[in-house]
Amino acid sequence: MTILCEPMVYYPEHVITNEDTIFFLDELHPDTPNKEKAFRMIRNSTIEKRHLILPLDKTIELGDFGERATIYSEEARKQSTLVSQQAIKKSGAATKDISMVIVTSCTGFMMPSLTAHLINSLKLSNSTIQLPIAQMGCAAGASAINRAYEHCQQNSSNNVLIVALETASLCFHREANRLQDFITNSLFGDGVAAVVMKGDDNGSGFKLSNTQSHFMNNSEEYITYSITSNGFHFSLDKDVMHSISKVAPKIVQFIEDSFDKKPHELDSYIFHTGGKRILDEVERCLSLNSSSLDNSRNCLRDTGNTSSVAVIDVLKRHFKQRKVGGLGVLVAFGPGFTTEMSAGEWV
Amino acid sequence: MTILCEPMVYYPEHVITNEDTIFFLDELHPDTPNKEKAFRMIRNSTIEKRHLILPLDKTIELGDFGERATIYSEEARKQSTLVSQQAIKKSGAATKDISMVIVTSCTGFMMPSLTAHLINSLKLSNSTIQLPIAQMGCAAGASAINRAYEHCQQNSSNNVLIVALETASLCFHREANRLQDFITNSLFGDGVAAVVMKGDDNGSGFKLSNTQSHFMNNSEEYITYSITSNGFHFSLDKDVMHSISKVAPKIVQFIEDSFDKKPHELDSYIFHTGGKRILDEVERCLSLNSSSLDNSRNCLRDTGNTSSVAVIDVLKRHFKQRKVGGLGVLVAFGPGFTTEMSAGEWV
Structure with missing residues (x-):
């Protein structure tokens, strides 16, 4: 466990x-x-x-x-x-x-x-x-x-x-x-x-059963830093908006491999708060219900995109609604272009 | 394996x-x-x-x-x-x-x-x-x-x-x-x-059997960066010279736990090339023979301290002398003050 x-x-x-x-x-x-x-x-x-x-x-x-x-x-x-x-x-x-x-x-x-x-x-x-x-x-x-x-x-x-x-x-x-x-x-x-x-089975929470990384070739320029004497400069290329449709089949595959289910059949969608367009694309490409990403959308509303923090905030929001036995995925996107996925069950 | x-x-x-x-x-x-x-x-x-x-x-x-x-x-x-x-x-x-x-x-x-x-x-x-x-x-x-x-x-x-x-x-x-x-x-x-x-057992090399990290409390200032508009500035405090005598008992313990042997009884000492004084201290504190750290000393002579590269260069030098069944430790020191140790056997 x-x-x-x-x-x-x-x-x-x-x-x-x-x-x-x-x-x-x-x-x-x-x-x-x-x-x-x-x-x-x-x-x-x-x-x-x-x-x-x-x-x-x-x-x-x-x-x-x-x-x-x-x-x-x-x-x-x-x-x-x-x-x-x-x-x-x-x-x-x-x-x-x-x-x-x-x-x-x-x-x-x-x-x-x-x-x-x-x-x-x-x-x-x-x-x-x-x-x-x-x-x-x-x-x-x-x-x-x-x-x-x-x-x-x-x-x-x-x-x-x-x-x-x-x-x-x-x-x-x-x-x-x-x-x-x-x-x-x-x-x-x-x-x-x-x-x-x-690592043990004492306690309640989101019990992980599977993880997966996915890297999209030749997309290093989607999300980058440059460094100058004044620090880090983030840069988002507009092509990043097309990333979700390209990576969605991999997320679907991961869900099928983990649970033998279709994406819309899960209970929790713990998605990184990339931005409105990213979340709309996730909803569309995975054919999710319109409320599935509410916790991610609320996190975006309340805090913006807090990079590596966001997916953990969204996880916390899901704790309030968890039902024992419910299945979920946790997914975040980042530079590379990289997608990190985890599958689990509420215990 | x-x-x-x-x-x-x-x-x-x-x-x-x-x-x-x-x-x-x-x-x-x-x-x-x-x-x-x-x-x-x-x-x-x-x-x-x-x-x-x-x-x-x-x-x-x-x-x-x-x-x-x-x-x-x-x-x-x-x-x-x-x-x-x-x-x-x-x-x-x-x-x-x-x-x-x-x-x-x-x-x-x-x-x-x-x-x-x-x-x-x-x-x-x-x-x-x-x-x-x-x-x-x-x-x-x-x-x-x-x-x-x-x-x-x-x-x-x-x-x-x-x-x-x-x-x-x-x-x-x-x-x-x-x-x-x-x-x-x-x-x-x-x-x-x-x-x-x-991860499999096809091939020859250094087969790992145990790993360990050690952190020395309140020694964050031993090895540090500062950052300015002109980049990273490394800083070595002179107290770093006293670190080896403090961490040596942990290395001795790791060797005993891994092999049930004393430090001087191993075949290979794959130590990070910190500097002459660091290597002298390792030799002294672990009671090693004067030739035990030759590969580290030669790496220092040929390249200086190449930070994270050095221990892998020293590992390569040990490949030329490896004897199947020989036991060894691989150790590197860094900021924290942190010691990372691995134990293994030549196969």
Whole structure:
């Protein structure tokens, strides 16, 4: 047995609405072409608010990579400890029994990674295995779950603490004024989530039975960073919108292999909150009911796309509706173009 | 069975000797205190040469993070493909049977990571699992081996391609003039290594039987990055020299648990090439014979400390002397302070 326990999530106190986003982008870029098109797209995003680690005025004034990295390191340390403690407590596992800690974070960087900080701050065992994942982007939450699954399959006494922490606001660059920059600056949000995977069968949660990765050839440019002296610059190519129809047959196959069922016959669809268009495409390509992705859509509405955090937030939302014996899939998409999938049952 | 096959290594064409290092540091910093002390330490390092991806004059003139990141991305793509092809060929595994690709690299950064590039360039299966590791520093080569071991334990048809690629020269900063900067700038080198781990029992190599991680509390400052607009800045605290005596009892325990033997009774000591002092400490604290670490010392002499690459280079050197049935440990140290250990037997 390998059970994902109930996650804990935390969003920082500073809030930005879609109208705030449009207002400040308009002020920063009064004469930019495509602005009105961008603003229509932002108004159509279904995002109501996002959370930021800094007030908006400080976010807009962010300086070079060094300044951002320092803020990241301080905030990441501060935010990750409490939510991890809560997740461990919720799981019923003893702190000393955590055998691996995975941290996913693609919006800031530090070495030693947050895994080292957490072993110290949570007083985890000195034999805890560290697995920091910085380069899987939005797929990283599901990627961490799939790697944790392999670790728990080794030994039923293994338990994994997974922490996803993102500070997309530290990747904001005031001078960026392309259409895709406006979309990026209105889509991503900050947040942190923690969840424990237990290798034994004590407890309730989402019991995993199968995992799968899928890589789409020659799609490296769909979701990319560039790096400059001012930090990471996210870039979303518009081709990313066509990715879901291409990868959908693989998700259908995974569901059939895992459960011998059609996609619409499952009980829980724990999908990464990529954006409205991505979720519409998932619904369409898998022929799902219109309410199947409600938890993902609500997560998008409340937080934007929080990269690796989002799929764990969506998992938490599904905990409230879980029915023992219900079947579900957990899926996240990220750079590569990569799809990480897990199949499981509520226990 | 889980066998590490013979690795392949590649070092870039530009070569710098210790005397070259002293010459250019002297030219850049004519009036810096502690210079003579640094130069004595550099002359005592036993490093004869290191390899660089760029000529020395271009390395000295490196600009901001963006310039370095662009060079990294181009060089990493160029260098990683051929050495990976050679390692796969050497292993006898079919390219289509690689189920996971791990890339370790702490001296540059890209997203999508090099794992995505390699799936495309090597034409690996679309179901290949990606595990990019950027934040384990010099421990990452052994960390990758230990994560690959867990993956191969899942299923004997699993095979992992591990690629370690470092460009320490892209972390050179001409203005850095503290004693520890001089040491860093004389110690680290560039290189790339690839090795295949096979889940089945067809082939010869180093058959793993046990793995272990150890984390030393409150030692996060021993080996760190800082990040500025000009890139990653490595920093080695002098306390790192005391780490080996503290961690040695854990290595002794691991060897006893794995083989029921004393450290000096093994046949192969595949230790990361941290530096002369680190290797002296390993030899002293484990009461090893004076020739036990020859392969690590020779690797240090020929390439400097190539971070995550080094332990795989040392593994390759041990292949030439392997005797079927011989027992060995593979150990690397890195930020955290983290020690990653594997135990195995030559087959």
